[in-house]
Amino acid sequence: MRATVLESPGQIVLHDVPDPRIELPTDAVVRVVASCICGSDLWGYRGIAQDRGPSRTGHEFVGVIEEIGADVRTVKVGDFVIAPFCISDGTCENCRNGVHTSCLHGGYWGSTDLPAATADAAQGEAVRVPLADGTLVGLPEQPGAEQVPGLLTLSDVMGTGHHAALAAGVTRGSTVVVVGDGAVGLCGVIAALRLGAEQVVAMSRHASRQALAREFGATAVVAERGDEGVARVKELFGGIGPDAVMECVGTKESMQQALDSVRPGGTVGFVGLPYGAELPIRQMFSENKGVRGGVASVRGYIDELLPDVLSGAIDPGRVFDVTLPLADVAEGYRAMDRREAIKVLLRP
Amino acid sequence: MRATVLESPGQIVLHDVPDPRIELPTDAVVRVVASCICGSDLWGYRGIAQDRGPSRTGHEFVGVIEEIGADVRTVKVGDFVIAPFCISDGTCENCRNGVHTSCLHGGYWGSTDLPAATADAAQGEAVRVPLADGTLVGLPEQPGAEQVPGLLTLSDVMGTGHHAALAAGVTRGSTVVVVGDGAVGLCGVIAALRLGAEQVVAMSRHASRQALAREFGATAVVAERGDEGVARVKELFGGIGPDAVMECVGTKESMQQALDSVRPGGTVGFVGLPYGAELPIRQMFSENKGVRGGVASVRGYIDELLPDVLSGAIDPGRVFDVTLPLADVAEGYRAMDRREAIKVLLRP
Numbered sequence: 001m002r003a004t005v006l007e008s009p010g011q012i013v014l015h016d017v018p019d020p021r022i023e024l025p026t027d028a029v030v031r032v033v034a035s036c037i038c039g040s041d042l043w044g045y046r047g048i049a050q051d052r053g054p055s056r057t058g059h060e061f062v063g064v065i066e067e068i069g070a071d072v073r074t075v076k077v078g079d080f081v082i083a084p085f086c087i088s089d090g091t092c093e094n095c096r097n098g099v100h101t102s103c104l105h106g107g108y109w110g111s112t113d114l115p116a117a118t119a120d121a122a123q124g125e126a127v128r129v130p131l132a133d134g135t136l137v138g139l140p141e142q143p144g145a146e147q148v149p150g151l152l153t154l155s156d157v158m159g160t161g162h163h164a165a166l167a168a169g170v171t172r173g174s175t176v177v178v179v180g181d182g183a184v185g186l187c188g189v190i191a192a193l194r195l196g197a198e199q200v201v202a203m204s205r206h207a208s209r210q211a212l213a214r215e216f217g218a219t220a221v222v223a224e225r226g227d228e229g230v231a232r233v234k235e236l237f238g239g240i241g242p243d244a245v246m247e248c249v250g251t252k253e254s255m256q257q258a259l260d261s262v263r264p265g266g267t268v269g270f271v272g273l274p275y276g277a278e279l280p281i282r283q284m285f286s287e288n289k290g291v292r293g294g295v296a297s298v299r300g301y302i303d304e305l306l307p308d309v310l311s312g313a314i315d316p317g318r319v320f321d322v323t324l325p326l327a328d329v330a331e332g333y334r335a336m337d338r339r340e341a342i343k344v345l346l347r348p
Numbered sequence: 349m350r351a352t353v354l355e356s357p358g359q360i361v362l363h364d365v366p367d368p369r370i371e372l373p374t375d376a377v378v379r380v381v382a383s384c385i386c387g388s389d390l391w392g393y394r395g396i397a398q399d400r401g402p403s404r405t406g407h408e409f410v411g412v413i414e415e416i417g418a419d420v421r422t423v424k425v426g427d428f429v430i431a432p433f434c435i436s437d438g439t440c441e442n443c444r445n446g447v448h449t450s451c452l453h454g455g456y457w458g459s460t461d462l463p464a465a466t467a468d469a470a471q472g473e474a475v476r477v478p479l480a481d482g483t484l485v486g487l488p489e490q491p492g493a494e495q496v497p498g499l500l501t502l503s504d505v506m507g508t509g510h511h512a513a514l515a516a517g518v519t520r521g522s523t524v525v526v527v528g529d530g531a532v533g534l535c536g537v538i539a540a541l542r543l544g545a546e547q548v549v550a551m552s553r554h555a556s557r558q559a560l561a562r563e564f565g566a567t568a569v570v571a572e573r574g575d576e577g578v579a580r581v582k583e584l585f586g587g588i589g590p591d592a593v594m595e596c597v598g599t600k601e602s603m604q605q606a607l608d609s610v611r612p613g614g615t616v617g618f619v620g621l622p623y624g625a626e627l628p629i630r631q632m633f634s635e636n637k638g639v640r641g642g643v644a645s646v647r648g649y650i651d652e653l654l655p656d657v658l659s660g661a662i663d664p665g666r667v668f669d670v671t672l673p674l675a676d677v678a679e680g681y682r683a684m685d686r687r688e689a690i691k692v693l694l695r696p
Binding site: 263 | 633
């Protein structure tokens with residue numbers, strides 16, 4: 001089959017690779033219906049993340065089960081499944097606490113340190129799924145083609161936006177600012193409103209992203225950044241700032257903006273991969289500003305979010321503004337890198 | 349009157365100072381019944397905090413109102429009052445959010461940048477209290493002498509322990525570790541159990557503090573520190589650590605121990621003044637370990653905690669293991685600095 005490989009920074013290519021097969025009785029093999037490119041894929045593409053040598057890429061996909069191992073119980077051949085960006089057994093202490101990303105036996109797509117075999121990654125034609133019972137969520141019936149993008153967001157960005165909102169303590173009546181207008185930030189707007197936030201301000205300088213944030217329900221948009229952005233946000237929220245800030249970028253500047261914006265006693269929920277971000281503990285202490293979040297346990301959120309996606313109550317699939325065949329994966333990375341695309345969907 | 353002054357690091361002396369008087373119609377003058385020495389007073393005493401030149405010291409006291417300004421409504425002459433360690437108006441946006449420590453018009457005892465006049469500090473015979481309506485909590489009747497130590501802990505350490513527990517997300521059934529066996533950590537044990545924690549482990553190497561932690565209800569004591577301490581704690585909690593860690597010290601080592609100890613998805617509630625502490629954001633991200641807390645808004649907690657102190661349901665006053673006349677304040681600082689005393693109560 002074909003799958004994408006990051007050869008070196010900037011060099012993303014489609015390769016012929018071995019077909020996945022059942023290697024353990026807890027495995028499944030999934031034929032990919034759609035995968036996509038994540039903002040976090042760009043860290044490696046840009047050469048910012050540690051160079052691991054050539055590596056398989058992608059960690060978000062939906063597809064149809066082709067084959068299952070002898071011990072797989074919760075999904076069956078032919079099921080349409082959502083695969084979260086993290087592999088988990090669903091039974092260990094951490095999974096039972098809802099922190100599937102810290103599964104004692106799990107791991108990440110494309111990783112080579114998983115039990116017994118190299119794991120495939122998501123940007124390919126098919127994937128061997130370890131710990132299929134814990135990892136995959138099967139749908140009761142085949143979805144319509146128009147539902148696929150929304151379902152695909154449950155692999156990562158919609159669940160991650162939801163995680164940011166929960167981590168920031170968003171609840172009914174909350175006032176919220178979302179830092180970051182990527183797919184996660186935009187899904188974060190949906191998530192905050194879904195949890196009952198009264199006001200949700202999106203920080204964005206890009207017209208198309210501002211427009212989508214407003215369509216998702218953002219009550220205001222702030223284009224300014226840094227001190228000006230903070231001043232504008234405080235002005236919108238009684239001079240002291242909002243109850244909650246969702247930090248969906250992961251840089252030093254975005255984290256500081258989040259901490260400066262949130263009101264005393266408020267919480268920053270952060271889900272941006274922190275490259276270079278720092279936490280000013282004295283400021284957090286003196287102003288009682290909490291920081292919670294991290295790599296989102298999206299597996300645990302699918303049950304809650306899926307009905308809203310299937311019913312159309314929320315429409316996170318709209319973050320995909322470019323769809324490409326897998327063969328054009330390099331073009332997809334270029335578009336994301338240049339911020340010409342919010343998020344690129346890939347069809348094998 | 350007489351009040352203590354920190355002349356320079358290590359030099360704490362009792363001075364004759366001007367008697368406090370009403371300077372604004374919102375002031376009260378309180379005759380001190382008891383004050384005390386705080387772990388945080390030692391930062392200046394040890395020369396670790398920025399040297400501000402000679403300064404009045406102490407921020408915890410209870411007493412009886414001698415005089416009130418024309419606009420004071422909620423307390424009256426003769427009332428026994430508890431003064432939190434922070435001055436607040438009780439009406440601004442931040443106070444209404446329960447973050448009195450970020451009061452838009454408040455400040456700290458001994459500070460000279462408060463409205464209109466120099467503020468007294470607590471280690472003296474009397475105190476001018478600005479914003480008396482917002483700051484002071486009056487009791488319905490005069491307490492017995494034996495109740496004074498417990499009431500005095502509501503000025504700071506009991507409320508701060510409660511804040512650590514809330515910030516760490518302690519709730520019914522929580523598993524909890526308390527890092528720090530000072531008065532705040534010991535009150536934190538009381539607070540966690542009071543909120544329904546199922547297990548509360550106190551980390552302490554000092555026999556007398558271990559004993560008090562157990563008397564307060566700690567279910568176990570861990571004497572090890574660093575990696576050994578973390579390993580012991582994980583062992584006690586299913587190999588992954590407790591739901592919540594209350595960080596009541598404020599050093600780099602204690603914060604790291606707290607973060608290493610808490611389970612993935614758990615929260616560190618921190619109330620130790622962070623001198624040199626740092627936050628490892630990558631670890632927080634990958635393990636979903638949150639950090640919340642800061643300078644405790646004890647004013648907001650007095651209403652909730654006072655009935656339990658008056659009824660004897662909790663007995664935080666036991667953290668005072670040394671009582672001295674104000675004239676011996678220097679001896680009190682020495683005893684605290686050498687950790688010979690857990691907490692020193694001063695009687696004018």
